[in-house]
Amino acid sequence: MYKFPKMMNTLQVSGCHFDTKPSGWHYPRHHHPLFELVCCLEGDVQHVIQRDTITLKPGDWLLIRTGVRHESSNSANKPYRYFNIHFDLDDLNIRRILSLQSYRVVRADQAENTRLPACIKELSAIISRSQPPAPGDDEQKLNFEDQILLQSTTLLILHEVLHLLKHAPDKEATPSTDPAGALSAANLAHTIEERLTQQIDERVLIAETARDLSISRSQCTRLFSKVYGLSPRQYISRYKLNAAKEMLSTSNLTVTEIADRLGFRSPSHFSRQYRRWTGQSPTEYRSK
Structure with missing residues (x-):
């Protein structure tokens, strides 16, 4: 018999959405109590994290640790479209991996060989099937099958990003001077x-x-x-x-x-x- 370990951990997802920002858009310096994961879909965007400036282009992903102050700007002459998710989970070993550095960048050439592009397509398909938000609400209405699919796709995104962070050294991360x-x-x-x-x-x-x-x-x-x-x-x-x-x-x-x-x-x-x-x-x- 092959028996899998018990899984008692909880994933919290907040602010999972697609959005588009115009040229000249700027979000001031802030921080979150959750991890933030951003994927640039069109255009490009500059993130200032601590003292570093990182430019994301289509297909690039950025993971920002909880509590790290950052700001974002679209200084290009074209709209910036992106996917964003704020999340937390109570698996302590995974948290340790996610928290090793203030931020990590996964470039498009790394991501294209994973299931991340397919996950974005899946999430876009879920949105296209969803019902418009009710008046005064900003959240799409999903049937129960798509709710489960949304959760599983979100977990798969985290799996792919964690795999890349563990096995692909990232030169674009907060360096250690000591x-x-x-x-x-x-x-x-x-x-x-x-x-x-x-x-x-x-x-x-x-x-x-x-x-x-x-x-x-x-x-x-x-x-x-x-x-x-x-x-x-x-x-x-x-x-x-x-x-x-x-x-x-x-x-x-x-x-x-x-x-x-x-x-x-x-x-x-x-x-x-x-x-x-x-x-x-x-x-x-x-x-x-």
């Missing part, structure tokens, strides 16, 4: 991650972890956030959510026992937090 320092920071962040996850069932404060590693709490948070794209506290929440989902779905542990294993003060505290995470109580989630 490779040894960057390596030690990554190692330290991984050490913090190990300590946090090893002691997940204990009421461990970030300050204690920082003190044990002889760094300040602010240093601990800054280093960890740079490598993982999340603060240590956010990381613990994601880790606990995944662990809670798995125990609720695959074990006979009571809610009280799960709350205790995850270090919550009480079952009611766990239930309140779980509802904040998922919109459901642990009991409701388990029954479904």
